[in-house]
Amino acid sequence: MDTLILLxxxxxxxxxxxxxxxxxxxxxxxxxxxxxxxxxxxxxxVGAIIACGVAEGEFGKWLGFASIILATINVVxxxxxxxxxxxxxxxxxx
Amino acid sequence: MDLKQYIDLxxxxxxxxxxxxxxxxxxxxxxxxxxxxxxxGMLVAMVVTLFYKEVVDYQMILAGVAIxxxxxxxxxxxxxxxxxxxxxxxxxGFGGLASVLVGWAxxxxxxxxxxxxxxxxxxxxxxxxVTFTGSFVAYLKLAGKMSGRPTLFPAQKxxxxxxxxxxxxxxxxYVMQGPAWxxxxxxxxxxxxxxxxxxxxGGGDMPVIIAFLNSFSGLAGAxxxxxxxxxxxxxxxCLVGTSGIILTIIMCKAMNRTFxxxxxxxxxxAGAxxxKAVEGEMKGISVEDAFYAxxxxxxxxxxxxxxxxxxxxxxxxKELGALLEKNGAEVRFAIHPVAGRMPGHMNVxxxxxxxxxxxxxxxxAVNPTIGQxxxxxxxxxxxxxxxxxxxxxxxxxxxxPIINVHEARTVFALKRGKGSGFSxxxxxxxxxxxxxxxxxxxxETITGLVAQFKG
Numbered sequence: 443m444d445t446l447i448l449l450x451x452x453x454x455x456x457x458x459x460x461x462x463x464x465x466x467x468x469x470x471x472x473x474x475x476x477x478x479x480x481x482x483x484x485x486x487x488v489g490a491i492i493a494c495g496v497a498e499g500e501f502g503k504w505l506g507f508a509s510i511i512l513a514t515i516n517v518v519x520x521x522x523x524x525x526x527x528x529x530x531x532x533x534x535x536x
Numbered sequence: 537m538d539l540k541q542y543i544d545l546x547x548x549x550x551x552x553x554x555x556x557x558x559x560x561x562x563x564x565x566x567x568x569x570x571x572x573x574x575x576x577g578m579l580v581a582m583v584v585t586l587f588y589k590e591v592v593d594y595q596m597i598l599a600g601v602a603i604x605x606x607x608x609x610x611x612x613x614x615x616x617x618x619x620x621x622x623x624x625x626x627x628x629g630f631g632g633l634a635s636v637l638v639g640w641a642x643x644x645x646x647x648x649x650x651x652x653x654x655x656x657x658x659x660x661x662x663x664x665x666v667t668f669t670g671s672f673v674a675y676l677k678l679a680g681k682m683s684g685r686p687t688l689f690p691a692q693k694x695x696x697x698x699x700x701x702x703x704x705x706x707x708x709x710y711v712m713q714g715p716a717w718x719x720x721x722x723x724x725x726x727x728x729x730x731x732x733x734x735x736x737x738g739g740g741d742m743p744v745i746i747a748f749l750n751s752f753s754g755l756a757g758a759x760x761x762x763x764x765x766x767x768x769x770x771x772x773x774c775l776v777g778t779s780g781i782i783l784t785i786i787m788c789k790a791m792n793r794t795f796x797x798x799x800x801x802x803x804x805x806a807g808a809x810x811x812k813a814v815e816g817e818m819k820g821i822s823v824e825d826a827f828y829a830x831x832x833x834x835x836x837x838x839x840x841x842x843x844x845x846x847x848x849x850x851x852x853x854k855e856l857g858a859l860l861e862k863n864g865a866e867v868r869f870a871i872h873p874v875a876g877r878m879p880g881h882m883n884v885x886x887x888x889x890x891x892x893x894x895x896x897x898x899x900x901a902v903n904p905t906i907g908q909x910x911x912x913x914x915x916x917x918x919x920x921x922x923x924x925x926x927x928x929x930x931x932x933x934x935x936x937p938i939i940n941v942h943e944a945r946t947v948f949a950l951k952r953g954k955g956s957g958f959s960x961x962x963x964x965x966x967x968x969x970x971x972x973x974x975x976x977x978x979x980e981t982i983t984g985l986v987a988q989f990k991g
Binding site: 445446449452453456457458459460461463464465466467468469470471472473474475476477478479480481482483484485486487488489490491492493494495496500501502503505506507508509510511512513514515516517518519520521522523524525526527528529530531 | 554555557558559561562563564567568570571572574575578581582585586588590591592593594596597599600601603604605607608609611612613615617620623624627628630631633634635637638640641642643644645652746747750753754756757758760761762763764765766767768769770771772773774775776777778779780781782783786871873878879880881883884887888893896898
């Protein structure tokens, strides 16, 4: 129960932080912000690694394996695509 | 300290990198670096996770990461900028499904049966499942594999309400007793809810729903974090969840609609349009005549919309803008916050075409000076320039902030045909005295104008 309270605490603070972080984003950056944070949501990959890494060869392990693939697509694809977009914006900054 | 505590310390580092990453993404000068920082944070989190003593099977993990990385990288590098909204939707859906599978896997391992873990598994599957199929339907709509019009059927709201209630009841059963059948039913019904929830949402509302689903995928990750009691999942997932909600609110405000109205309104369904009938007639103009007006213009504003993305006209538009500038005119691009199919969609397309950053203006910057504009060129935008939003209280879009191009001296509206816009509304702008229609493919029209300038 202690762990749960601690985790809830972390969750609530992170929520307030999230609201504060991006109050004033210029609309030019809405797409990169969205796809960049979309890549972060692939953090589930950590849970997937733990599920897949267990020794026993049961069904859950395979679910973890599939989950790693999906989450990694989300992570790698999201970061690369965001970088591509921002690279185009950057050219104008000269 | 044992190994687990070192891992937790590394997770703190990774959380800090995510926080700075998101913060820097909100500023043009630092955005690219911010994205890189958050990628480093992700790498740190993934690598240190391998050190858990429960994690022993590295081969399979590396195989999974390799497969996913190659697929994600190839898609991300290959996609055309016009295909960006659907790709973001697709990636987002995969993130949601990954959370479903993590929750399911933990259920299969059956290590913990305490109610809190059960609630977390339930939420990870519910939110992740809705995110997955919802994003997938959004992907189909955005990619044009499915009609962008809202799909409505009788008793739709009732069906969705029943589905939602069933999910609640199943959730209670699952948390109390934990039977496998309840979990499988939750998986299936969550997936169904995602499909049915996004079906009635039309193409023009996609910026809102994509932002919302993005938020949801973060929350699904946070729920998965509660399942495995992992702090970095909770922090990162929650940051994405809340920042996505902010973006959703921004998009709703830009349309003067409530989120509930976007979700359940079935906005833009065929025949649902109301508002005053528009009097007068649309007057066409030839490319030659439009050229003479543009040649004399001192102040030109482009107003791009989804039609520009469909016609892939952004490069031609950029060329025309450069020629007009050479001709001595002041050139700006007025971008409505919800123009296109994703937040900031037009900015991405115009940046790809190398339009100078300074020429991209937000709606609020253009409107006060619109009276001095000689020619406003509307390219495939419709509802975001419909003056009925300002002066017709019976119009469904009444109250939505628009770009006031009707107050410019002359308006050229580039349009494929005479049909109404996404919302199904006749656009009162097109009937105004100062508005001339140039029918045809936007790219061809612009290319024609460019040719006139050069010839």
